Amino acid sequence: MKALDSIRSTFAGDVGTAIFSGLGVVALAWLVFLGIQSPSGLFQTLVIGVADGSIYALIALGYTMVYGIIELINFAHGDIFTLGAFLAVPILGFFGITDTVPFTPVILAILVVTVIVVMLLNGLINITIERIAYRPLRNAPRLAPLITAIGMSFILEGLMFIWRGPFNLIFPDLIPDTQFTFGAYSIGVKDIFVVVTALILVTILSLFIARTKLGKAMRATAQDKQAAQLMGINIDRTIAATFFIGAALAGAGGVIYGLYFNTIRFDLGFSAGLIAFTAAVFGGIGNIQGAALGGLLIGIIQAASDRYISGSWTNVVIFGILILVLVVRPTGLLGMRVPEK
Amino acid sequence: MISRAKLRAWSRSPNAVVYALLLLGALLFPSISSFAVGNNTLVGLVADAGVWILLAIGLNVVVGFAGLLDLGYAAFFAIGAYTYALFASEQLGSSPLHHSFHLPFWLMLFVGMLVAAASGAILGFPTLRLRGDYLAIVTLGFGEIVPRIFRNLDQWTGGVNAIGGIDPPTLPICITGPWSFGNDLAIKTGVDCSFSTSDPTAYYVLMLLLIIGSVILVTNLQKSRLGRAWMAVREDEVAASAMGVNTVSIKLLAFSIGAAFSGFGGAYYGAKLSLVSPDNFEFIVSITVLVMVVLGGMGNIPGVILGALAIYFIEFKFLIDLPANAVNIANAVGLQSLDVKNGDWPGLNDFVQRLNFLVLGLILVVMMLLRPEGILPSRIRAQELKRGVSDEAVSDVAAT
Numbered sequence: 151m152k153a154l155d156s157i158r159s160t161f162a163g164d165v166g167t168a169i170f171s172g173l174g175v176v177a178l179a180w181l182v183f184l185g186i187q188s189p190s191g192l193f194q195t196l197v198i199g200v201a202d203g204s205i206y207a208l209i210a211l212g213y214t215m216v217y218g219i220i221e222l223i224n225f226a227h228g229d230i231f232t233l234g235a236f237l238a239v240p241i242l243g244f245f246g247i248t249d250t251v252p253f254t255p256v257i258l259a260i261l262v263v264t265v266i267v268v269m270l271l272n273g274l275i276n277i278t279i280e281r282i283a284y285r286p287l288r289n290a291p292r293l294a295p296l297i298t299a300i301g302m303s304f305i306l307e308g309l310m311f312i313w314r315g316p317f318n319l320i321f322p323d324l325i326p327d328t329q330f331t332f333g334a335y336s337i338g339v340k341d342i343f344v345v346v347t348a349l350i351l352v353t354i355l356s357l358f359i360a361r362t363k364l365g366k367a368m369r370a371t372a373q374d375k376q377a378a379q380l381m382g383i384n385i386d387r388t389i390a391a392t393f394f395i396g397a398a399l400a401g402a403g404g405v406i407y408g409l410y411f412n413t414i415r416f417d418l419g420f421s422a423g424l425i426a427f428t429a430a431v432f433g434g435i436g437n438i439q440g441a442a443l444g445g446l447l448i449g450i451i452q453a454a455s456d457r458y459i460s461g462s463w464t465n466v467v468i469f470g471i472l473i474l475v476l477v478v479r480p481t482g483l484l485g486m487r488v489p490e491k
Numbered sequence: 492m493i494s495r496a497k498l499r500a501w502s503r504s505p506n507a508v509v510y511a512l513l514l515l516g517a518l519l520f521p522s523i524s525s526f527a528v529g530n531n532t533l534v535g536l537v538a539d540a541g542v543w544i545l546l547a548i549g550l551n552v553v554v555g556f557a558g559l560l561d562l563g564y565a566a567f568f569a570i571g572a573y574t575y576a577l578f579a580s581e582q583l584g585s586s587p588l589h590h591s592f593h594l595p596f597w598l599m600l601f602v603g604m605l606v607a608a609a610s611g612a613i614l615g616f617p618t619l620r621l622r623g624d625y626l627a628i629v630t631l632g633f634g635e636i637v638p639r640i641f642r643n644l645d646q647w648t649g650g651v652n653a654i655g656g657i658d659p660p661t662l663p664i665c666i667t668g669p670w671s672f673g674n675d676l677a678i679k680t681g682v683d684c685s686f687s688t689s690d691p692t693a694y695y696v697l698m699l700l701l702i703i704g705s706v707i708l709v710t711n712l713q714k715s716r717l718g719r720a721w722m723a724v725r726e727d728e729v730a731a732s733a734m735g736v737n738t739v740s741i742k743l744l745a746f747s748i749g750a751a752f753s754g755f756g757g758a759y760y761g762a763k764l765s766l767v768s769p770d771n772f773e774f775i776v777s778i779t780v781l782v783m784v785v786l787g788g789m790g791n792i793p794g795v796i797l798g799a800l801a802i803y804f805i806e807f808k809f810l811i812d813l814p815a816n817a818v819n820i821a822n823a824v825g826l827q828s829l830d831v832k833n834g835d836w837p838g839l840n841d842f843v844q845r846l847n848f849l850v851l852g853l854i855l856v857v858m859m860l861l862r863p864e865g866i867l868p869s870r871i872r873a874q875e876l877k878r879g880v881s882d883e884a885v886s887d888v889a890a891t
Contacts, residue, residue, distance in 0.1 A: 283856055424631070
C-alpha cells in the first residue's frame, strides 16, 4: 500500500497539475487542428458551445455559491433550473403567449417581466426547500443533507412529472431565428441573446457579491461561519440569501434554455445539473469566476464532442472529465477556497 | 457447542429475532403463497426482490459501514450482469470475436462478483482520497458512464437492442418429482435440470441461499478488525488514521466488497430475466437501492433487508397496481369523472402512475429529517445520526 500511496500523492501534486495542463494543451492543439481543417465548422461549434455554456454557467453559479457557503452539493439545483422553465410557461400564458409570436418591444418587456417573476418564485421556493430540508440538518453528518438534497431533487422532478407528464413541452419560440452571415461564418440572434443575458446576470452577481453588504456577509460566512456570526452577521439569513440568488440565476437559466431550445421536459435538470456541476468543479468549486469559466469550457467541450466525436459519447466525455479533474486536480482550474478546519 | 450464555445473549439481541422471523418467513413463503394464490407468481416476485436485497446488502457495506456515499452503485450491478450475459449467450458470436461462449452460471456468478469487485477497486483507487461528497459525485459520474458505454459499444453488447437469450442456471444433476409439474420421480441430468421461469421456486431457493451466504459473510466482516476499522473511518477519519488505520486501503476494501455483492446480483439478474439491457441500470436504480438502505437503517443488515423488501413491494407491486386500484375505488364511490382527461389533469389512472418519483423523494427527505437511523436502526449509527458529529472529517479534497 505504501507504493500506492506515494503514486497517489504524486498524482495530487505537481504531476497532477502537469498531466492536467498537458491534456489541456492536447485538447487545444486538437481544436486548432480542426480549426485549420474547417474554420467555419469550428466557428459554428464554438458559437453553439458558448451559448450552451452560458446556460451551464448560470446553473453552475448556484452550485458553487451554495457549496462555497455550506459545503453542500445541492443536488436539487438542476431541478430548480427545470422548474424555472416550467414556471415560465404559465406566466407567458398569462400574457397570452402560448406559441410562436413575432418579436416586438412589447414581447421583450413581457420577457423581462417573466424572467423577473420566475427568478423571484424560484428563489422563494429554494428558500423554502432550504428551510425544510437543509437547515435542520446543518450539524448532522455530511451525508444527511446530501441525501435530503437527492430526495428534494426527486420530489421536484416528481411534482413536475405529475404536473405535465412525461412529454416534451413546447416552450414559446419568441426570439427571432435570424442568422447574421459573414462569408462562411454565421451567428444567430438566439446565440447572441443567450450569451448577452447570461453576461448581464453574471456581471450583476459579481458586483452584488463584491460591493453590497449582503455580498460581504456571504463572503464572510463562506470563510468562517462562527467568526461571521460573532461579527453580527445573521448566518441563517445569509445562507437563505445564497439559496435565493442561486435559484434565481438557475430560474433565469431555465427560461433562457426554453427560449433557446423551445422544448422542455421534467427530467431536463438531471443531466443539465450534473453537467453544470461538472462545470463548477472544473472551474474550481466555491469560485464564482471559476463557475462561469467552467460553464463556458464545458459548453465548448460538449459542442466539440457532439460534432467531432459523436453525440452518444458526449456524456461519457464530460463525466470522464469530471472524474479526471477530481482525481488529478480537485481544486479545478482557478482553484477553490480550501476550507480550513 | 454453543454455550448457554452465548445462546441467551444471542436471543436477546433484536437482530436475532428479526433474522429468525425472516428465515421462517422465507422458508414458509413458497408453500403458503402458492397455496393462497394458487400459482407461483408471488414466489417469482420475491425471488426478484432478492436481487434488490443483495444490492442493498452490498451498498450497506459502503454507505452503512464505511460511511462512503456511492451514487453509482448500479454501474457495478451492470458490470456483473453484462459479464454473465456476454459469456452465457450467443452475443459474442456476432461481435468481432466471432465466437460465443456458454460458461456455466455457477462459475460466472463468482466471475461476475470478481469483475465487479475489481472495477470497484479500479474506480476507488484514484478517487477514494476525495472527501465524502466529492466521492458521491465521482461515483455518480461513473454510474452514468458505464451504462452509456454498454449502450454505445453496440457491436459487443448489442447496444439498445440488449442481450437476450441468456442461459438459465443449470444443475449437473437433479431429481424431478410431483413438486415439478407433477412429473414422475426420476433422476435427470443436463438441460432437463435448467431453471425455468415458469416455476420460479428454484430461483427462489437459489436466491435464498445467496442471501443467507451474503448475510453471514457481511455479519462476520462487520465484527472483524476490518469492520471496526470501517466504523472508525466513518466516525472520524483523522482519528482513525492517527490510530494507525490505513484509511485508503480500508475504504478501497469497502468499495470493492460492496461492489462484489452487486456483481452477484447482476449475474443472477441476467440469468433470471434472460435479458440484459443498458436501460436497466440507470441512476434511478442506484437511488432506489440507496433508499432501501436509508429506509431500513444504515449499517444494520436485517434493517436493510426489511428496507429492501418494503421498497421493492412499494415500487414494483403497490405503485404498479395502484393506478388500477385507485380507478376501481373511484368508480366504486361514484367518481368515474376523475378518470377523464381534462386539460392538465391526465385522468386518475395516469396521475397515479406518475407518483413514483415523488414517493421515492418523500421517503428520502422524511426519513432523513425524522428518523435518520432508519426503521430498524443500528444502535451505533443511530447515535451518530441523531446527535451529529461535532467536527466533520478534516481530510480535504485538496490533498497536498
